[in-house]
Amino acid sequence: MSCWETIADYGLRSIGIGERLLPREDFTLCQQVTLIGSGMIWNIYFGFMALFSGFFLATTVAMGKAAQNPWLRKPSEWFIFVFRGSPLFIQFFFAYFLFLSLKSVSGFFDVFTSAWLGALVVLFLNTAAYSGEIFYGALLSIPKGDMEAADAYGFSGWARFRKITWPTMLRLAWPAYTNEAIFLFHATTLVYFSGFPAWKQKGDALYYANYFADKTFNPFVPYPILAGYFILLTLIIIGGFGLINRRLNRHLPQNTRSKIRLRPTLMR
Amino acid sequence: MKNLLIGTAALAMMAGAALAESHSVVRMGTEGAYPPYNFINDAGEVDGFERELGDELCARAELTCEWVTNEWDSIIPNLVSGNYDTIIAGMSITDERKEQIDFTQNYTQPDPSAYVALAGAEVDLAGGVIAAQTGTIQASYVAEHGATLVEFSSPDETVAAVRNGEADAVLADKAYLDPIVAESSDVAFTGEDVLIGGGIGLGIRKSDTELKAKFDAAIQSMKDDGSLNALIEKWEIGETF
């Protein structure tokens, strides 16, 4: 069986398209790369959806925590505390239990016990809490000169937030937020590992890496493949976030050394 | 010819001496979550059929043994990289596994696997949702035979999945399910038992032929004098030899 056939058979296996059975013999490099790559679809789906939806909640929560009004501040603080304070591992466990019990109450919750929605909800709340804390920290570190300048120019209310506070907050938070984005994508590997069961052997990259490690009894092939995929994904995230970072920092004086710094094209 | 024989004998003795050195302590790797084969008892120690069996085998082979627990997922990689010397964890002898590690002769008869479902429920075993532990022979069996496989990382969770309605039935070793069914009224055996594995043996590194020979001999002696059968009956592991 050529590698192209393998890709045709297993390239979309993780979402249920292609061969029904996973490979049972040979376990060629091609099969491993294809299936683990197929699993990456789920990692990207979880990571991207959670990050995107979480960003908005995070901004809201950060503003809430920085607010003077206790009715805004306390819920934000508690939300951040609970989700940052407990391991994702345990959150998945509880979410799964919770959705299972809700399922018996109403049919509406049926879909929540499947990973694609249930795990996404957990990841969304989780990243919102982590990013919220980062944004909140950044809010406090905004140089006072910036705010004074904004006041002097007559900015206030929404305009001040939109034009000064928010961009500065993002700029300061960006390196840490990049970290959070990377962590989040990495955390998606926990979905099938500890939290939600895999149905019909449709799982994420780690699930398939685990499958191969289990079948070949050799962890030194599938996990490095998985690592390779994630390094690629991380480089893309760093690249994308780096572009935004450059845009956020474009008004600042350049560090003289950064101009001559050699960067392999891979890193961009 | 004679010289050759002496040569081999000398070599064997040397290997034996080396073995005595490297295996002054034999580390027994187990999972500790699969009663009655192996589990952690109230005192926090490894207990069960395989604990008693292993201790007896070590005594007969005149080895000092130590018990180690390891996650099922990484139990073979840790064996081949030398973190312990045997796997004694209810591991069925299969061709797939035999390509990677050696097994001693089997110390149980091929144990039937059985389906357990909610008591009184009509279950479509061929096309329904069947739970199994990831990486077990039962999981492969379900995947191959058309039912919808749903996998969990521990044996516990597979049974829990049937109780909470995630899965229609669970497929696992009958000896594991037996005490659960016996003590609870909400679940019951259903359908026919299936024979999947080839009996359970000790997993040993392929390079470790001396140790394999010692355990093989010890198992044989336990089979011969009936003490293995006594253990199997005591822990209700299925058919005796």
Add this chain to the structure above:
Amino acid sequence: MFSYCTDPATLDGLTWLSCYLTTGKHLSIYWSVGTVLLLLAITAPVALMFGFGGAAAARSRFAPLSWLGKAYIAVVRGVPDIAFFLFFVIALDQGFEWLRHQVKCPDWDQPIRQGNDFVVCAEAKLPLGNAAQWVHETYGFMLAVLTFSIVFGAFAANVLFGAMRAVPRAQLETAEAYGMTPRQTFWRILVPQMWVFALPGLSNLWMVLIKATPLLFLLGVEDIVYWARELGGAKTARFTDYPHPDWRMWYFFALLVFYLAFTRVSEIVLDRIMKRLTHGQATTGGEAQRKAA
């Protein structure tokens, strides 16, 4: 543990619970809490050292060192910690044993890799095959610490690297204008000032580190999650004196409380540090402090 615990089947209510919670198995879970705390206590400074080294290397003007630092940050950050944990411990272990093998048994004539098997001479085994169980456990624990430190060191390096760049450029220029050498500028101006910028990131990292500890069981260390799953699973009367249905929820709930409490304590401590570091800084936080004072 208690004298009345000899026949648990006759007990009920609180007495039963007091016996149940003091079985040898439960003592193991209490021990494992200590293990987790110890791991954190060792890992945090070691990871920070890795991070500091990585960040300083990445900033180095000597290009290869800078590449090395950046490659370390990029590669380790690029891989999910769980993937590291699944094969890194075995890889580290084999790496150490291979090194020792080269040193201790130079005239070993058999291949080290026999099929799948990794075979080194008996003297090179780590720990030695006949070592006591606690040596094995300590060694496994140290491997876990090393793995954690390497992984979180890269993230710390990234945070510190960012923080070093966030220190206002004018400060460094002033230092240069005063005739400080690059080394002096680094240690006297940059390092003391970068912490306030690094702290939000580092505290985040600390929280992530705390919550990576449930993955310890992957490294062969029997941690609280391992025991919670083991103790919480349904138990039948044949194998225990304390049969019970699936109680994992309660055990995990206890873990949740433990982690939340731990986080709360960490937050309070980190807040204090942040207040100290913010003191006198030209930021919104520093300004608020100044006004309040």
